[in-house]
Structure formats: structure tokens, C-alpha cells
Amino acid sequence: MQPSVREDYLEAIQQFSEKNAHLPHYAELALAAGKTESEVRADVEDLVSSGDVSLLSGELIALTEKGKLTGESVIKKHETLQCFLSEILGMDTTAASDEACTLEHAVSDETIDRLGRLIVKQEGLRHHTWDGKHGTGTAPCAVEDCDCTCPSISDCAEGEQVIIHCIHGRACAKRLLDLGMVPGERASIKRKLSDGALVVQVKGCDVALSPEIASAIGVERSL
């Protein structure tokens, strides 16, 4: 079963039981999900085997703890996205709701990706890769893996002035950001040892960097 189909079912069951104060039968679920009853029967069997749903006596469909968690989370995601789309992007509320319906699932990764590509193309800039993992409970992977060809700060010589362009890799990025090494910031190289270890002056502070950290900082030379 497609992850998005699964999430749709869980969302529908959760919504149904919240709205109607009782658990859905096959027929009711089929109506809510816009499918035929036989399709729903087959799918619910899959959901039972994946541990999201349990069947109660009288063919009532109930969510398990795990299924309920996913269902609730999808609903919240939907609401937040809808709010974001309508209030920020100025979309019509119904359209935003429909859009959020698609965006909330893993299947919409492609849509999001295409949308991203379109925006980038419009701005005439390079597309940044994105791994597209979704709904794992943590925030998404950032767009720090840029494939730009700018020189790294470790290619520069002692005494050079640079403007920071990008920071590759995630592990070290946080501390660098906190120390003021954000894109667009000016920095000067105060010391360079033969192995590539650097002392970089940024925002009036000297920061010592290991060679492997320095090579992750992309810069533009400034005059």
C-alpha cells in the first residue's frame, strides 16, 4: 500500500470518529474515502496486518495506538499547511485545503520537488538537491548540500578577505552559524598553517578551524 493511501485512510478514520463519536463501518469509511466498499475491505486488511488498525466486533474499524498517532499527526500537518498556504501564499481557503491534502503525504514529495524546481527556475538559480524524506517525525533535511563550485575558504591564502557563500554538510554548520559564519558575512583569514588549519576573523572574533571544517565553507573572494 502507498504510504499516502495509508495516511489518507488513517486520517479519514480519525476524522470520522472525531466527528461522529462512533467508529466507522466499511461502508461509512468507503464513503468518507471516496472508494468502493470492496476496495476498502482489501485495504483495511492490509492496515490490520501493518498494525495501524484493528477490527472490532460488528465490523467496526478502530485505530490502534500507532495508527491513531499517525492519523492525528497527518491532520495537524494538514491544518498547519493549510493555514500557511492561505495566509502566506494568499491562496483561497478551499484551494489551500485541497493543496494541503496533497502536500501532507509522502506522495506529494514529487509535487513539492517540482514546485521547488519551478520557483528556482523562475529565479534563474541553480536547484539544490533535497533528499525528500518525509514524515519521519523530525524536521526535514536542510538544503545545505549545495553543489556550487565556489572555492572553499581553505583554498584562500593568509590575509585574504572573503565573503561566506555557503556551508556544506550539516554536522558542523550549527556552531559555525552561531559564531556568525552565515552566508553573506565578511571574513578575513588571519592565519593559515601548512595543513590547512585556519584562524578566521569574523564579526571581530578569531575562530580556529580544522582543515576539514574549513573545506566545508564555500566563499567568494572580495577585494
Added chain:
Amino acid sequence: MKIALLGNPGVGKSLIFNQLTGLGIEVNRYPGTSVCLECGNVCYKKEKIEIVDLPGIYSLDGNSEEELLVRKFLEQGGAEVIVAVLDATKLERNLYLFTQATEFSPRIIAVVNMVDEAERQGLIIDVGELSSHLGVPVLLTAASEGRDIDRILPLALGSAKIATLQVPYDHHIEAALKSLEKTLGTPRSKSLLALQGTGEDRMLLDAAGAVAHEIELRHRMSVRQIIATNRHNLSRKIAASAVRQGDRKKTYDLDSLLTRVYPGVPILCAILFSLLLSVFLIGSWMEGIIVQYFTMYIILPFTSLGLPPLAERIGFSVLVALEAGLGIAFPFIFTFYLGLSLLEDTGYMTRAAFLADRAMHRLGLHGEAIIPMVIGFGCTVPAVMSIRILKTRREQTIAAFLISMVPCSARTVVIAGIVAAFVGIFWAFSVYIIVFILIILTAVMLTRITPGEQFGMIVEMSALRRPQARLVLAKSWLRIKEFLFIAMPLLIITSIGLGLLQYYGVTEIFEQLVAPITVTLLGLPEYASTALLFGIFRKELAFETLAVLSGTADLGSVMTAGQLYTFAIVSVLFVPCISTIAVLYRQLGARIAILISVYTVFLGLTIGTIINMLIT
């Protein structure tokens, strides 16, 4: 009433804290972490005020132990008033943390410290302008001169308020914050963290994650970068309007000497070598005096009391433990801590880290690891505790192995007392050389087999400044107190335990059991195994027990030079002491603690056997 000091590392927080509280400081270990919170009490206008010195951090968003602790502290409103300490010479960068702190809306004041240094650099800070931007009272201080420190408390208690300052985030971020507040009712500070993927609420994280995706695709920048950039931009704007650059006095830049390979590396080696040598010399001299007087005025009178044998045994064990503790803590460890605190307070240690980075990379570590390694020469316990500055598990594991092998002051006592005294000073140095070679070999092996990833060094170079005698003393005193607190109880308990074992003849059985190893492999007398066993409790006990068991302080008359040398090397390498094992267990878990113990036993016995074979 509780006041907390918040600020970046190296802004003079500790100095302010010390001047506010005097020396009556308590160190509280925060539950579940190894981070220290220093607390002190002062009396102001007949009210007791508790002052907390929070660990120095650069950001409130991260996940290091210090950052988590401070964040939790702010979230829970741990103090009524926050005193944000800012470095006048680096105001822009320091305001970054301030902008984050205000998001937790505490009552806060800003103390701009080190204005004396800023004046030297020709920086003029406009208090009124800064205060109107931040929306809180601002005070200029110079802690190193004690200037205006006395005004901190009245200002904090009288005028602290919730800052009006708010970071204007990118409009997408602002919208996301609004959306999250509307749908989930999450406060701003929590939503900001969730957008950066930090938090425990799964639902909030999922929702924030979905929005963060959209934002990241629009900006081609991670949310973290956007948020950090917004904060830095605001800080820059404030700093630009509040700080004026006047005439700058030309000063000589010492870094042109200290951070170059030449003469930086020779200077580094000279400094470390003279530190260790002076600890060695001053320590042995002072230890001799302490032991002499302790024996003369306490132990001898006690033994002449003629108590019943069991009571005498227990009392004697306690006294020996006290003697050993005092004989090592003050002469060696305190001297070492004085030197170390001096080096730290001059700001030299960050230069040492930069220069050592290359050599440390060969050992599978990076520059920052030099600090725990150097501390290890004083005492392994605080050294192991300080490995949390290394960011990955791999680095921590490698560092723990190496630190457990670094000859600490107690091992220095063994080397000085046995090898230097009875075999020769040259041979004493050869022990160090053997240990260093083994450390390097171990590191080379570990870099190949330890799983996990490497993280490089990112260290802010602290400004070079003249250390304050008072602060150096206070820092060393705190450290030695911590040492005594951990080591002394263990020392006394184990000493009593061993005393009882000896009393009931258990150690003799043990001696006979391991005799094949001691006598055949290592070529040592049988009783040496008991001495080695005592060495597990505190390394220098190995030496003292050997003297007791052999029945003479003149070890040269009962054992050959070769035997003494072998004994010293084995006890130096063999198993870290019990306090170290306890700390290893707490920091890295049982598996690593056991692995290190087993590895060092194996190493000690192997090297001992090889030396024994070479001699005979």
C-alpha cells in the same frame, strides 16, 4: 531571589560571579549531566540572593549538554532575573545570544563587560542607544578592574524587565510561527526550535517540519541559516548604532608569535614541559614535607595508642587514606591546577588547541582534545569529565582511552618515588617515553577500529589577557574541591576495605593466586601483587603499599633496579584508578569503562613481561 548570569564563553562571567559572591561558592552538578552549575549567595539589603553562573554558550538552539541545560533553565524560569553578560569588544556577536534569550521573555538586564579592553581598542559604547534598542537597562563594567561591578545587583533587582526587543524574522518564518501558534498554540520560542527540528512534541515537529520544507525550498537555505542570519542581522544593526570606533591604539600582536608553527610550536612544547616539570619538582618537595609531618604528628601518635588490633587496623587505614589524599591533592594536583588555570586565563589554551590540531588529527582527534589531555596530566578524573567538549562519540571514546593512559600526578608520584629515587632520573624519563609511545600506538589502532564520524575543531580564540591571581586561585580551589569530593570518600572506603582484607588474611590468598603472574611473568616478589591491587584504588598507593609490605622505605635494598622499574611501569599502565573507572562509566557507559580497564591491564602485564624478559 535568584539571579543567573548568562553569556558566551570568555566574557568575564566567572570573574563577575566571583566578585559578586566572594569565595563561598558551591558547585552543583546538574542532575543527569556532567555540567557544573556554580551557585553562590550574597546578602543585599538584608535579603538573601542566590547567584547562578550558567555555563558559557554561544547559542540556545543547540543540543550540547550546556545548551540544553541553559535552555531548560530559561524555559522553566529558573531565575527571577537574568543578567546577560556581553563582551564590549565583540558586542555584535554577543548580542546574538541576547536576542535568543529574550525569546524566553525573562526579566533581564544587559551588562556590557570588558569596557576597559574596548577603550584600549578605541571602541565607544553608547549606553542610552543600546538600552533603547534592547529595551532593558544596560550597564558598562570592567570586571578585571572591578569597575561598576557593585552596580549590577541594584540594577538587576530594581530595574530588570522583559525585553521589548524582538527579532524581525524573515516573513515566511514569521508566518510559520503565526501558523503554529494558531493551530497548536505553541509559544514563539518553542516554535522557532521546532522549525529547526528541535523539540520533543512529535506533532509540533511534524507540523513545523512540513512548513520548514516549504520555506527551505523557497529560500534554498535551511531554516537554521535563515533564523541565524536574521538574528545576526539584528545584532549587527544594534551594534552599528550603539558602538562607535574611535582612535585605535596600536598594540603588538602576540599572536604573530603564538599561532605560527615557528616559534609557536616550540613555545607550546616549552610551556607544557615547564608546567609538568614544575608540578613534578614542587609536588615532590611539598609531598615530602606533608608526609613527614603527617606521619610524625598523626600516624605515629595513633599507632602508639595501643588500640585493639581491629580498631587500629581501621583507624590506620583511614589515616593512610587521608595522608595519601592530602599528599597528592595539594602538592601535585593543586599545583597543576594553578598552572592550568593560569594558562586558561591568559587565553593561551585556545592557541594551544589550534597548534595541536594537526598532531591531534593523527591521533584521530582534533585540537580541542588537547585540553582534556593536558588536564589528564593533573588528574584523570576531571580530564575524563571534560571530554564532553568533544562532539562525537568516536572522539570521546578515543580520548577516554588515551587520557586513561596519560601519566596523572598520582602516577608521577610512583615514577618519582620508585624510579627516579632508586633507579635514576634518566630511567624515570624513559617511563614517560614508553607511555607516550604506547599512547600513540593505541591511538593509531583506535582510529582504525573505532566506529563513528570525526568532527573537526571550531574554537573561538579567546583574547590574550593578564590573568587575575584571585580568579586563578578561585578556579583552582573549585577544581581541587571537586577532586576531593569525588576521590576522598572512595579513597577512605577502599582503604578501610583493603585494611580489613589484609587483617583477615585475604590478600595473602590473593597473592598466592596471582603469584604465577607476579613472580614468573613479571619477576617481582609475591607481595608486589597486593601493592598493584592497592594501586587500583589510588595509583600512588601502589608505591606506599610496596614500602609497607617490603618492610622498608629503602626499596633499593629489597628489590633490584630491574624489579623496581618493572613494578613502576606496570603500575603506571595497569588499570585506571577506581575513581576514573567510575567517571568513565558515567560518561561513556559500562562497555567502554570495562574495555578500557581490560585493555590497560593487558597492556601493563604485556609491557611488564617484555621488560622483565629484556632484563633477565
